[in-house]
Amino acid sequence: MDFNLSPLNKMVIKTAKAFCETEIPGIDAYMKEHKDYPPYLQEIFAKHKMLGMDVPKEYGGIGADNFNLILIAEEVGKTGSTCMLPFFMNNSVAETICHWGTEEVIKKFVPPLCDGTAWASMAFTEPNTGSDPRSLTLTAEPDGDDFILNGTKRFISMANKPGFGVFFTKDLSMKGKPFDTTAFIVDKMSPGITFSGHYELMGLDGADTCDVFFKDVRVPKANILGKQGKGFPILLRWIAGERVQQCAATVGGGQAALEESIKYGNERVVGGFPMGYMQGFSWMLAEMKTRVEACRLLCYKTVKLQDEKKKGFEAASSELKVLTVPLIQEVCRQAVQFHGSYGYSKEYKVEKLFRNAMHVGVVASSLEINKTIAGMTILTQK
Incomplete structure (x- = not known):
């Protein structure tokens, strides 16, 4: 297996180094003062062609590959800056939606994650589970063309930032069937969603990680990602x-x-x-x-x-x-x-x-x- 870096790989590293030198000092200064990410952070990533790395160009992405993405990740990791987390999340969630979503879902949710106007989240963990789908307590109950979500998610990064999250639920309409975990794309600013304060963490200074509370949150059936009941x-x-x-x-x-x-x-x-x-x-x-x-x-x-x-x-x-x-x-x-x-x-x-x-x-x-x-x-x- 050849690990020699191509001219493109070397250019990506050079660009990432320049980003780290010119942008991260200001980002980290903001985070030290406000204990949160700058509200314009994702747009900075987008300006430097760092979002939608492995998303096709027709959906607003760069059309690169994951190898180039991790070259950037390593450079950002060298700085010790917590801004690496939202960089990861927007890239990985956009790619995930592209892989599992319908054409309609992809066109609706992926471009904002690539241009930096939306913040992504991925939400599985709950107070009593971090890896077992059988223990999920965030419920999704069908109601006409929608589902009603109730419950709590824990330790969710960028949860209170405007944008979209993939939330994993116990689908009550699948009760009694072998699989009942359904993934929904949820607008995090939907009525009925509230948040805790940030968790104070050992490291990752300034990370925006909090609990998400759902109270009768209405999500369209069209926002199901992948197949119903097969979210895991x-x-x-x-x-x-x-x-x-x-x-x-x-x-x-x-x-x-x-x-x-x-x-x-x-x-x-x-x-x-x-x-x-x-x-x-x-x-x-x-x-x-x-x-x-x-x-x-x-x-x-x-x-x-x-x-x-x-x-x-x-x-x-x-x-x-x-x-x-x-x-x-x-x-x-x-x-x-x-x-x-x-x-x-x-x-x-x-x-x-x-x-x-x-x-x-x-x-x-x-x-x-x-x-x-x-x-x-x-x-x-x-």
């Missing part, structure tokens, strides 16, 4: 792609932690010599680099499977997470240790990178769920 496969496919994007950004965070440590190791003088040349510290750098490189290569391999639509991509994305979570978290821990007491200070970037790295083990399906997916696939494959 939509979630599984979406989250497999989300894992790859998340891991790519995490690799970027690990690369940044390594680079910060190299810089510190050359600048900090101990006993008349740069600290990094002491054997213990040089060994740490060697370990950090090999861990980052291993995760990057598996990430590239996995996204190639996604772009080539190869069977087994979903399990491969779980294997990627099984590797990436502990290795990059350890890289970021080593970076903090490399900096000594300074690494525990918010004045140094490695502190933020470490906190951000911790989210990858519990968000977009936990590490343990992914071990189960990968392990069961190994046992059952023929």
